[in-house]
Amino acid sequence: MSEEVSKAKERVLQRIEDRKRMLSTFIVCIAAAIISVLFLILIRIEVIDLQGTLGSVSRLLPGLIRVLLLVLFFVTLVIGVANIREYYVFKVSGWFDVIALLIITLLFAYFMFDFPTTIADTLATLGGCMLCIVYFYLVQD
Secondary structure, three states, X not given: OHHHHHHHHHHHHHHHHHHHHHHHHHHHHHHHHHHHHHHHHXXXXXXXXXXXXXXXXXXXXXXXXXXXXXXXXXXXHHHHHHHHHHHOOOOOOOOHHHHHHHHHHHHHHHHHHOOOXXXXXXXXXXXXXXXXXXXXXXXXO
């Protein structure tokens, strides 16, 4: 009887530890996503003038910084959603969160980068987002 009680206590302690780890990971993901969005908005409304400060280095560098910030946002979003799904929402698994991430990323790309403008650009962006999502889900498994 006491052995069963000690095993139950261990399971409860393990669950508490898992929840703490999930919460800390989720907080870090949310903070990184918010910071990347703030930087992108500041670049977008030209509070941070990348063209003026980095124009002499290269014309491509401001675009590269935007892409890196978008990737940071996307990665933290994927990790955060995967954490929530793993620890809280066991019943809502499958492609629902993948489709939600895809829609969020496409809307984010439209808002931040003024693209895609043509059907080919839209399909390329959709394909790239889908490949990133599939890649991150394969890495998790």
